[in-house]
Amino acid sequence: MFLVEDYFNSQKVSAEQLDYLLANGWRHNATDFYRYSATLLNGEVVEVMPLRVRLEKFWPSRSQRRVAMKNRDLEIVIRDAFIDRAKEAMFERHKQRFKDNVPDSIYDFLTRRTGVVPCRKKEICAYLDRRLIAANFLGIGRTSTDAVYTIFEPEESRRSLGTLMILEGIRYSRSLGCRFYYPGYAYHAPSSLDYKKRFAGAEYYAWEEEIW
Numbered sequence: 001m002f003l004v005e006d007y008f009n010s011q012k013v014s015a016e017q018l019d020y021l022l023a024n025g026w027r028h029n030a031t032d033f034y035r036y037s038a039t040l041l042n043g044e045v046v047e048v049m050p051l052r053v054r055l056e057k058f059w060p061s062r063s064q065r066r067v068a069m070k071n072r073d074l075e076i077v078i079r080d081a082f083i084d085r086a087k088e089a090m091f092e093r094h095k096q097r098f099k100d101n102v103p104d105s106i107y108d109f110l111t112r113r114t115g116v117v118p119c120r121k122k123e124i125c126a127y128l129d130r131r132l133i134a135a136n137f138l139g140i141g142r143t144s145t146d147a148v149y150t151i152f153e154p155e156e157s158r159r160s161l162g163t164l165m166i167l168e169g170i171r172y173s174r175s176l177g178c179r180f181y182y183p184g185y186a187y188h189a190p191s192s193l194d195y196k197k198r199f200a201g202a203e204y205y206a207w208e209e210e211i212w
Contacts, residue, residue: 004037004207010118018119018141022182023212025050025205028139029109029148031118037207039101039187046189049197050205052144052212053166053181055174057201060167064199067160068167074126074133076168081121083110086132087151094151097192109149110137121148124168126161136165138172144180145173163195170199 004025011031013021021028025035027050037048060068083106091106103109110121119139126134134152138145147169152161166183173181186193186204196202203212 004035006036007032007034009033013118015119015140015142018139018146019144022052022141022144022146022180024210025207027146027148027182027185028118030107033118041101041187041189041191042099044189046187046191047207049186049188051183051186051196052203052205053170053183053199054201054203055170055179055181058170059200061198061200064163064167067163071126071159071161071164074128074164075130077125077127078122078172079125081110081123081137083107087135090132090135090153091151093154097154106149106151122172124165124172126152126164126168128156133159134161134165136169138169140176141178144178144182145169145176146182147184150184160195166196166199 006026009031010033021033026033027035035050038045039048040046088106095102119141122138122140124136124138125132133156134150136150137148139148147166150162150165152165169183170181183196183199186196205212
């Protein structure tokens with residue numbers, strides 16, 4: 001397997017630099033920027049798929065429209081990203097879903113240090129009767145947005161909140177005039193992240209050829 005693994009730390013990147021990094025398979029958590037082409041899943045080495053949605057080619061499928069309809073009772077709020085106790089507690093419940101690559105803290109993705117953010121950050125939050133049940137944290141570039149991390153209440157899994165957060169991220173990215181929405185990594189092997197592959201206009205980064 002062709003292996004790529006790169007890393008650097010930066011407290012500041014421009015919107016144009018973020019676009020460039022995302023277009024070359026990079027992601028970031030807090031101030032750490034990284035890319036890797038393989039990881040462990042269920043004890044086996046699997047190839048990583050950086051994903052993006054070319055927004056001009058996106059349209060919702062029938063099942064995605066059903067997800068949107070099922071969640072019409074939710075209030076969607078978009079604002080500058082921040083962490084509070086409600087998000088910390090939901091993160092702890094959400095991470096119990098995973099067996100591999102389980103994160104330690106929500107601060108692995110968003111820095112604790114006030115004012116230290118490498119790029120502009122927004123959050124898309126979903127509320128049910130004023131109770132937070134999902135949040136999607138976005139890095140904002142000039143022509144692209146990056147879903148840094150998404151969390152949701154496991155007890156609300158019937159709502160397909162991972163899919164809903166991508167749909168809302170796409171909608172918001174289009175409102176900004178962006179060309180691309182990056183929903184994160186998935187794998188060539190089957191996994192719980194396969195729903196990210198099922199969006200019209202989706203592309204994956206081919207590591208050897210370095211093309212989408």
